[in-house]
Amino acid sequence: MNDKELMQEFMKYYVIKDPNKFYREISTTSLSELMDELNSARSNVVEEFNYGTFERDVLSYIRNLRNLVARDRLTTYTNREDIEAFTNSLRNIDNTYLLSNKVEYANSELSNLKRTGGSLRRELHDLATASISDEERTMKTFDLMALIRENDEKIKEKSNEAKELQKNVDDFTGLGITSIRDKFLDDLNKVINLISKLNLSDSTKNKIREANNHIRMKYMMLGRTGERANNALSGLFDRFGIGAKDLTMIHDEVLVNAAGAKTDEEFEVKSNVNLVETKKDANSEKELALIDQVMVFNGLNAGSIAGNRADYSKLERGKEYKIVDARNEGLEVKLEGFDDYFAISCFDTKEKWEEKEIFRTEREEKLNLIGQTYKYYGTKNSVNLSDAGDYGKLVTGGDYKIEDVVFSDKKEACVKFEGLTGYYNLTDFATPLVWEHHHPVVNNEPSDRLKNHIDKVFVYNPSGIFRSPDLEAGKEYTVEDVLKGGFYKLKGVDGKFSMTDFVSKEAYDKEHKVDDTKQAENPVNENTENKLIVKINGKNDSLNSPVGLLHPDKEYEVEEVIENKDGSKFYKIKGVDAYSFDANCFDIVNKKKTETLDNGIKPSKKSRRRKVTKSEKRRKYTSVGLGIAAIVTLFATANIAPVAAVIVSASLLGLAALRTTKQVDNFIKKFIHAKIKTILNTAKEKIEKNGGPINSDEQEIIDLASDERFIRDFEELVSETEKAAEAEKTSKEEQPLSKEDIDTFLNMFADNEERQKMTNEDKKELPDVVLKYGTDEQKKLYNSIVLDNKIGMPILLFTEAKEANEYESTPKNMPFKI
């Protein structure tokens, strides 16, 4: 394309307000350079909003958060509930993305299968006219038909799978896949709220905030591609005086194209956009098309149009309005009887509105929210409606009865409560069940339901290390009062105690009847027998019981059965802290009686107290090396629990630092490498047995264990270490001993008891060390031992020397200096 053609092309797409300036610029800048610059800017925009990049950033962000929290656990020990809530929010983010990814993956596979089907059918078509024998044609036709049938079957299966996954996503978010990113932002907000509660160090908080800002920025950029594109290109357009109005149209084109464009060609502005002539004072085609139309106000506000200050409160949601004028390329409209220009995004055609209403009705019925009482969670998410409720009127933990439900343009559920005006974001509220069982620490006033616990008797059933020294596990206590934040005041006992540590006598006996001898010692974790093992049956899945989060082929252990007064039963699944699930959604597999549960937790054994009968100094290896060896051995031999697996995966990367440090002896390095390999393989097997990775950490383990390059590097590292260990061993005798080694050695020699424990290797070192570095007293001791043949030690020396033919008959001729 020559300069003239380029110019025509350029003029075709863009309005030039100041031709003189444009031509002046052209006289100094080649148009081809200009086009290159423009194309480059477009490419940058496409690259900037690459979906995969965003995904990677999110996953990396989640990993970083977890690592940061893991590192800071020491300081957050007293805030276990906060950590759990924090982890739950992160898990929600993870789950959201996992679901989203699964849908995309299934759809991608579906497309591939459809392409294969098309290809096979074309082949079949070509076969009809191919120059082959009839017999061959028949055989090939049969083969192809079989392949097509098989492929069609796969398409059907995959299509069902994609639909099912999509349903899970919809049910999980309650909003539809398009709002997954908004759900993500909601969760981020929760995370941020929780961070402020965690007792983290300032540096960690800063790092988290920094990471959050980064990802939030990325998100906002992704969500506002057009604006970003606008910025990327505006500098270029400014040079030629391209007006804001035209820029909006160009911006719209970029918006449309940036979303799916992969190449410059795809990105090319559509040829039907021809704005060579400017109609500054007249209505554009888009504007004209809107005039006289009757549209329905959908209740949204005009947040998407900067500077629009129209009073939307004058409009009535669901009512029809006639458009009498339009401006800003149809983005804003004037209604009959009103002076303001309103954003067109706040109006729907009658058909679209009815469609939305149907959707709304279906959703309402499905969620069955109206009439239910929810508790305010304490968070504040955006309400993308013109009549948003005042969050200042809500009390955290307070009960609110849902009066109406509407869905924003993001299909986000917003609810109106009895006695309150305006709509609130549903994600800021939880069912009482969820509230009481999963957020007991939030400082809410106890509900009437909980107040009923007063004067009732419960059994103390503490969990983990958070047991009170003032109470006795398994003993019954009477509730005197129910306090804020989910605590009991017990009769006859000072202080307050978490109500999650108390169960009914029936529940306690049911849990502990298996082995009475274990009750007093460890009431919770001994209860590994008779556990209820369930599997989802696909019968139900809703926002209140999102079993779509669970793997369809995996068996789950029920940690707690929650029975309500109305007879409904919910399961709390071990390892899934954020939700309880409707028991109707599960089939009972069995009452697990195996020694090892699917989550890897073994029944506890009887602990044995062992007396320390001896304590001695470390004589070999560095403390760092032994420290890491202890850690990796712990994880290699233990059943890796989910939390531990997360941290191990992070630590594996940390252990890569060993490649460069010289702080670890080669023998220990080799030892550590072998253990890491075991950990990886064990974790991989476990994850695969459980139906595949369920979060990014598990995926990372699978990736690492399956990464050929990593394995190869790893093997090479082990091989190199082996060689180095051999070389180290060979050259050890030539290396000078450190002062620490010499001191340790001399102290050991001087101590009668320690000396008896010297190894043969130690004894060989004796003459060189003692006689060279020892005190006069130590040298004297050495000589006395050798010369007097005491304590058995010299025997070895004499024997070895004799065997070596270096010793004749008397100690004076020994092969070392005295």
Added chain:
Amino acid sequence: MIVEVGRIVTLDDTDKYYLSDETEQNGKTYFLGLKVDENDDPSDESLIFEKEIDGEDVYLTEVEDEDIKNYLSAVFITKMNKVLDDLEENA
């Protein structure tokens, strides 16, 4: 009897453990112990012990509660990660 990090302790005159790390939680002291053989080389067993003092005797009891063990494992590995980070920075 000195029971502290960096020492090798013998339990009931039989097994030897190198105490590689220590943490105090809720008033209790826990050790991470790596079992070593007679030559002080590491073996295939690491345990977490709770320290108890009875008169002049010191006892170590293996922690078997999975929740506590997981928590303490996280504590120990977090501390180790910090050591590794420091090493990396100073390398």
